[in-house]
Amino acid sequence: MFIYVYISVPVRKSQGILSSVVASESESLERARGLLARAQRVVVLTGAGISTDSGIPDFRGPNGVWTKNPEAEKMATLQYYVADPDVRKKAWRNRAEHAAWTASPNPGHAALVDLERQGKLHTLVTQNVDGLHQLAGSDPAKVVEIHGTMRDVECLACGERAPMERVLARVKDGEEDPPCRTCGGILKSATISFGQNLVAEDLVRAQLAAETCDLLLAVGSSLGVYPAAGMVPIAKESGAALIIVNAEPTPFDPIADAVLRGSISEVLPALVRAS
Numbered sequence: 001m002f003i004y005v006y007i008s009v010p011v012r013k014s015q016g017i018l019s020s021v022v023a024s025e026s027e028s029l030e031r032a033r034g035l036l037a038r039a040q041r042v043v044v045l046t047g048a049g050i051s052t053d054s055g056i057p058d059f060r061g062p063n064g065v066w067t068k069n070p071e072a073e074k075m076a077t078l079q080y081y082v083a084d085p086d087v088r089k090k091a092w093r094n095r096a097e098h099a100a101w102t103a104s105p106n107p108g109h110a111a112l113v114d115l116e117r118q119g120k121l122h123t124l125v126t127q128n129v130d131g132l133h134q135l136a137g138s139d140p141a142k143v144v145e146i147h148g149t150m151r152d153v154e155c156l157a158c159g160e161r162a163p164m165e166r167v168l169a170r171v172k173d174g175e176e177d178p179p180c181r182t183c184g185g186i187l188k189s190a191t192i193s194f195g196q197n198l199v200a201e202d203l204v205r206a207q208l209a210a211e212t213c214d215l216l217l218a219v220g221s222s223l224g225v226y227p228a229a230g231m232v233p234i235a236k237e238s239g240a241a242l243i244i245v246n247a248e249p250t251p252f253d254p255i256a257d258a259v260l261r262g263s264i265s266e267v268l269p270a271l272v273r274a275s
């Protein structure tokens, strides 16, 4: 049984290795482009940072949801959602107003579609639940939504699953905490909250991808939430090269072969552009 566990890994701010890896933007970009050109089996791990340029806030960045309201992270835990109707009512209001419903993919998402069309992208594991990779044109068969999706709803009692739109229509008609119409159970978006099990086959698929890739590209993630972040050391220990694209330092920068700072929707197209 896999439990979705958040382990906050303190980021070591000053390390000599990091300065040599992020010595200069252009050097890092050229090094990363060389690694990507040689790679045949690329696995990508994306986080909330790839969607911020589409208007969807991340969690731990300077304007992140948890950064601005640490209390909110506690509420994103299954036990509170199940125990407290007020938490559920607020969650349904937030879902109805979520930026994802009007968001469009950005050049960062498009760059990963480009990488797929170059025949290099083996698997795209995303921690995001917004569905923007598929909307951008990524092959759904290659996408592993390891933290689930906000575009479906499921009943915590009977497991029935349906498109989110149906329940949001009930919320907009005034149902503050709509129960499952089949069994009366509690409904929740089909995302994985803290304290909830991840889907075993998704985890196995993500781990196998990390073990067998020749390059892991981590994009827009603080790489502090497990088991998703565990893909990074697995890939490195399996001999893969590691490229990290992120505005802020991550715990794995010291073992990366290239670290690219800057905005993902600018950096990723420059990285992926076929030479």
Ligand code: APR
Binding pocket: 046, 047, 048, 049, 050, 052, 053, 058, 059, 060, 061, 062, 064, 127, 128, 147, 220, 221, 222, 223, 224, 225, 245, 246, 247, 248, 262, 263, 264, 265
């Ligand atoms: N360009 C580059 N980096 C960016 C950009 C951008 N435009 N926008 C944000 N970032 C970076 C932030 O600096 C931050 O380090 O993306 C990172 C996002 O990190 P988090 O907010 O922690 O998101 P993520 O790593 O996906 O979180 C993992 O935690 O709360 C849970 O379930 C949630 O799936 C999520 C998981």
